[in-house]
Amino acid sequence: MNGTQEVILVNERDEPIGTMEKIEAHRKAALHRAFSVFIFNSKGEMLLQQRALNKYHSAGLWTNACCSHPAPGEATADAAHRRLQEELGFSTGLEKIFHFTYQTAFDNGLIEHEFDHVFAGQYEQRITPNPEEVKDVCYKSLEDIQQSLQTHPQKYTSWFHIAFPKVKEWAVQQGLVQPTI
Template sequence: MADASPRHPTVSSEAEQLILVDADDRAVGHASKAAAHDGCGQRHRAFSLFIFNGYGELLLQQRSRSKRLWPGYWANSCCSHPHQGESMEQATERRLQQELGMRCPLRYLFKFEYQADYRGLGAEHELCWVYAGTCTQPVRANATEVEAWRFVAPAALDREIARYPEHFTPWLKLEWAQLRRDPALSACLSPPAGG
């Protein structure tokens, strides 16, 4: 694990407060990140970003091995939680910059709820907002959050998930399946004109 430094600052902690929500995404309270992920997890608001390059390839990140849940697993470009009083637009912009050193316009795609347990060490129970964007800026990954990163073509990711599902986080597999099967969402998987 890389040490925190000005180039790789610590941007999350088990003490940070997450927004607990009901099934309709109405705030019902707060809990620490640690408490929200204990046991079967408490439903909380989250977001998940899919960042594509100019060739229509998806940026994947390998989660830091210091993470409590799914360490070393491959996930989509960026995932996190909004802070209290922060809009989703502010939260996604903040985290994309903190984690990958990138800025780009994002398009809201869909919202969904999932719950997934990790080896008895805790669980995710998120009401997750999913966004996509295209960015040609270089990746400047924060090593306290990201072990490794790579770009992959959609068809290649389909094959890799089918062959090695155990290498990927449950939310990536759920979100990617929805993106691939919904024609209204699949436009985000096409490279921009001239890309």
């Protein structure tokens, strides 16, 4: 856990209204800006990461390539690039594809209430995960992920359950994957 990291508090239109220490924002369920990065390979498979076991929530769960919060004064796209490098050890082009707001309570008393900007990119080369952030990584087909979400929903983060169908729809529209019947 990063000591005193500040997050950007926002209203329902993602307009900044202040800042707050990250854990305090999660204790108070304060709406704040966040981002999620989804990475695909040339086969249309999605990169998943298993969160490190020492994470303050959702430890050991599978999710998208990376996610976090921009710092006050930091552009959300710049923060997405920064965290991709910090968590997985690589950089690639990213495109914002949509955003959504969600709220989830965790067993430890913390509550995620985030205005989440979703970015997508493509990457084929070496991945060097930071063991403080990531336990494991793999690429999986969207069909395999969808089936696993249905049969083992407890293995995935709450925000991944919300974002995945929207990312899958975007990937089909972009021609990255074929639609399933």
